[in-house]
Amino acid sequence: MKIQKEIIDFEEGKSFKLFSPSLKNCFYWHYHPETELVYVEASNGIRHVGKDISKFTDHDLLLIGSNVPHLNFDYGIQTECRQLVLQMQEEFTQNLTAMAEFSAVKELLDRSCLGLSFFGATKETVVQKLRIMESQNPFEAVMSLIEILQILAHSEEVKVLNQEDTRVQWFMNDKIRMGTIYHYIDEHYDKKPDVNEIARIIGLSTPAFCRYFKKQTDMTFTGFVNNYRINQAKISLLKGNSVTEACFQAGFESLSYFNKLFKQHMEQTPSEFRKEHMRR
Template sequence: MKVLQFTIPVPLDKSIIVQKDVLPNFYPHLHRHQEIQLTWIQKGEGTLVADNNMHSFRSNEIFWLGANQPHIFKSEPSYFLPKSKKKIVAWMFFFNPNGALAAFFNLPEMKLLKNFVQQHQSGFKLPAQHVIEVSNKMLRIAQSAGADQLMLFVELLKQLSSYPDLAPLSAGNKTPMFSEHEGIRIGNIYNFIMQQYDKPITLEDAAKQAHMTPQAFCRFFKKHTLHTFVSFLNEVRINEACKKLTDGDYDNIATVAYTCGFNSITNFNRVFKGITGQSPSEYMNSYFQSVEH
């Protein structure tokens, strides 16, 4: 049973697929594929859903997604406006350590790199301090071919494996496997919530999108996402609030709270701390301190 299983087209003379996307927005459906995916977002912002966890993303960030890890890079709503002239620019590397590269990864000399790949099946976001180094290596790989490209790719894996601070994108339980039909339905629900998060969304509204009764929807959503509807909605809203707080486009925290769908600053502060472990002001302080360093 699979979620919108993709087959990445692999040229006969390539074991690593290098792809550059310049598009109005990221592919908008929840999907998975056998290949591991390394994505450098040169330009774009939105929310990454990986398994049952979500992460905001913005320009000049790098993400590793494990083999068969369900994911969607959901561009911000402004990218879908009729007159939007925004573009996303992303470099993506795909490789399957169990496919054409299997014999290579089974060499004794590759044991450490094979272990690294196996240990990061839940993906990771590359810490900001490593982005320049890794993106430069990705560009060199993209500009090379043949044996040179493969050797540079091995160097890239060695570099990534040397970093001790790679936190997984999806902690704890993995999202249960589900059928293609269920995957489409979950993807549609994700899209609805992520486009309407700033409005008063009820359980009944979401259930209607899935053509289900509220009771059946609650069971379905919890089974397939490990979230309740309210906890997922709150995570989307807090994820958006984090982006707005650190972008510096808003006058105060209360404005951010109301533009992210909260009708009470008290409730916003409580939910924010419950999800991030910090108050909004503490989050902003720690973020800007880390950027300065």
């Protein structure tokens, strides 16, 4: 369940890569600095981008920003599935958005840290262009990519998956302290994270730590830990574990409290969530 940093290799002289990976039997929860456009050709499946876990039907087209954690979209799909993935180098997107003519594209890429799912005519048009790109020469393909980004930038056929920035760096606004805090929570969420202990580790009094943490995350330490546990429980349920297993693996000591908190976060019980996402 640990987030893995994916290292992406590009061909020499290429600013992006377009390929069709297949990781059906692999649970790959990862992130990378490159911006990614993904088309998942499947009758149904699950998208997990940042904190959002939701289902899709009749294929999906997603734009995922730099360093946003996400699960491979073909995970667990038992029916026929094909992915078409386009990954853009950081330097390419930075150079593109530095030009005034691409202000709309810059805004699109800035919003992509939330995870964007496109539908309707936008999806159909972009998928058609992606398929054409597979057989184009490098210059033609770059022109097609710029055109695709322009189409997405001006489209209103889009669903925003997260309401807040979920990039990995979000946890490290203060690189030393927040990095230490996040590491502590990641190591102790299934045990008993102690606000007094982490305050001591980073050299603050407990009241000062609580003020600092609330300012950085807009959440209390307990609220953040519970949110983290719920996300871990969702991942556990997606992997086929029972509600009881997911509850205790995530560090909750009471099944009734877990069910109550899960419903507050997800507006459905863990059993309903599991049943919905395992029905494939």
